[in-house]
Amino acid sequence: MIPQFFQCRIATMLASPLSPSSAELVLGILNQVLMEGSPLDRAYSRHFSGLKLESEEQARIATVTGELIRRLNLFCFLADTTPERIEREGSRVLNAWHRFHGLPIPRLRYTLDIEEAVFAERLERAKAEPLLWDGCPDWLDKLGQAELGDTWAAERAALSLAPKRYLRTNGLKCTRDELATRLAAEGVQTVPVDGVESALEVTSNAALFRTKAFADGWFEQQDAGSQLVAAALDVKPGMRVIDACAGAGGKTLHLAAAMTGKGRLLAMDVEQWKLDNLKERARRAGAHNVETRLIAGSKTIKRLKLSADRLLLDVPCSGLGVLKRNPDAKWRDTEERLPVLMELQAHILGSYSRMVKVGGILVYATCSIMPCENRGQVDAFLAANPNFRLLEDENITPATSGFDGFYLAKLERIAE
Numbered sequence: 001m002i003p004q005f006f007q008c009r010i011a012t013m014l015a016s017p018l019s020p021s022s023a024e025l026v027l028g029i030l031n032q033v034l035m036e037g038s039p040l041d042r043a044y045s046r047h048f049s050g051l052k053l054e055s056e057e058q059a060r061i062a063t064v065t066g067e068l069i070r071r072l073n074l075f076c077f078l079a080d081t082t083p084e085r086i087e088r089e090g091s092r093v094l095n096a097w098h099r100f101h102g103l104p105i106p107r108l109r110y111t112l113d114i115e116e117a118v119f120a121e122r123l124e125r126a127k128a129e130p131l132l133w134d135g136c137p138d139w140l141d142k143l144g145q146a147e148l149g150d151t152w153a154a155e156r157a158a159l160s161l162a163p164k165r166y167l168r169t170n171g172l173k174c175t176r177d178e179l180a181t182r183l184a185a186e187g188v189q190t191v192p193v194d195g196v197e198s199a200l201e202v203t204s205n206a207a208l209f210r211t212k213a214f215a216d217g218w219f220e221q222q223d224a225g226s227q228l229v230a231a232a233l234d235v236k237p238g239m240r241v242i243d244a245c246a247g248a249g250g251k252t253l254h255l256a257a258a259m260t261g262k263g264r265l266l267a268m269d270v271e272q273w274k275l276d277n278l279k280e281r282a283r284r285a286g287a288h289n290v291e292t293r294l295i296a297g298s299k300t301i302k303r304l305k306l307s308a309d310r311l312l313l314d315v316p317c318s319g320l321g322v323l324k325r326n327p328d329a330k331w332r333d334t335e336e337r338l339p340v341l342m343e344l345q346a347h348i349l350g351s352y353s354r355m356v357k358v359g360g361i362l363v364y365a366t367c368s369i370m371p372c373e374n375r376g377q378v379d380a381f382l383a384a385n386p387n388f389r390l391l392e393d394e395n396i397t398p399a400t401s402g403f404d405g406f407y408l409a410k411l412e413r414i415a416e
């Protein structure tokens with residue numbers, strides 16, 4: 001399983017340097033992500049499997065690795081190297097990270113250090129250059145500027161921060177207050193999140209997934225911004241609801257809770273393993289009205305023509321709203337994949353929208369903050385489909401909300 005990420009303030013978490021073995025693990029994970037192009041989750045799984053690491057130590061490793069990847073340019077600059085040289089000079093970058101946080105340097109067998117005076121001089125230069133300070137690659141900065149103009153700098157800075165940890169209360173099992181009380185009894189401190197009624201923010205360093213509350217299906221870990229997406233569908237018990245890009249079911253389970261288990265909830269995806277994962281999670285959550293269906297081709301969609309009161313299209317996207325949590329997207333092939341993803345988004349919106357009944361509502365959502373994947377797609381769809389109208393849309397941005405970034409648009413089918 002992927003480690004539990006402790007999104008507490010880095011300084012309070014790391015009062016001491018990484019141990020040599022943990023430092024080696026960080027370097028191994030960095031190499032796998034930056035040199036082999038592997039997703040960060042997979043690199044964690046590979047490096048942690050078979051090790052008997054305390055969950056707190058896994059969290060320390062994830063905290064350091066996450067910040068190094070989020071602000072890679074900065075730490076490479078401070079270490080007088082470049083991301084391309086990380087394989088050979090990674091230890092210097094890790095040492096720069098420790099100096100940056102005022103921590104002693106880990107005692108590795110083989111290490112490259114940077115002189116204190118050089119580090120101090122570079123640190124002052126970096127503070128004067130916001131782009132460098134945020135550790136943002138050039139391609140992303142150009143895209144952000146072009147897409148978001150004056151608001152980009154604040155988003156770029158917000159995306160360089162460590163993510164917080166949020167839970168979604170499973171309303172099928174408990175209320176938010178009951179969950180908070182039970183978690184407190186298990187040593188997990190939380191605070192309610194204003195404006196997101198299902199969400200709690202975790203404020204202590206606890207091994208969440210080892211709690212009895214988790215085993216009993218009382219919560220899922222889910223960003224607070226993400227919890228606003230399912231809420232926008234305004235589902236009611238008894239409705240016929242389709243989640244057509246359900247993945248492993250983060251939002252499906254939220255919809256099931258809002259339906260209080262009544263009505264039909266069809267979760268679809270093109271990947272069977274994700275639906276299998278969803279079924280397992282639905283069992284734990286007590287979500288008995290969820291049915292899964294693999295999308296094997298266009299026929300699967302055609303058969304459901306005009307059948308849904310509510311349709312969620314949480315489409316595949318660049319993930320450029322969730323870089324705090326998945327910072328590896330900054331350094332992988334995201335720029336090259338963007339046009340391909342946009343074509344897929346347009347296809348899914350155009351083709352899957354036929355599943356909504358007249359008077360029914362479709363929510364189009366992404367975890368991107370770039371208008372080309374968001375309002376741009378919705379406007380193009382509406383121009384070609386006058387039988388739908390836009391009710392409202394919302395940009396949930398890291399800079400304005402402190403959450404991960406999401407977009408959602410609510411569309412109503414007004415004619416066949």
Ligand SMILES: C[S@@+](CC[C@H](N)C(=O)[O-])C[C@H]1O[C@@H](n2cnc3c(N)ncnc32)[C@H](O)[C@@H]1O
Nearest residue numbers: 244245246247249250251269270271314315316
């Ligand atoms: C953003 S993720 C969904 C996340 C999920 N809704 C959640 O809350 O956990 C997008 C999903 O779309 C799926 N997908 C990709 N192409 C698709 C297609 N043509 N039709 C339906 N789903 C697709 C992916 O497998 C992925 O699970």
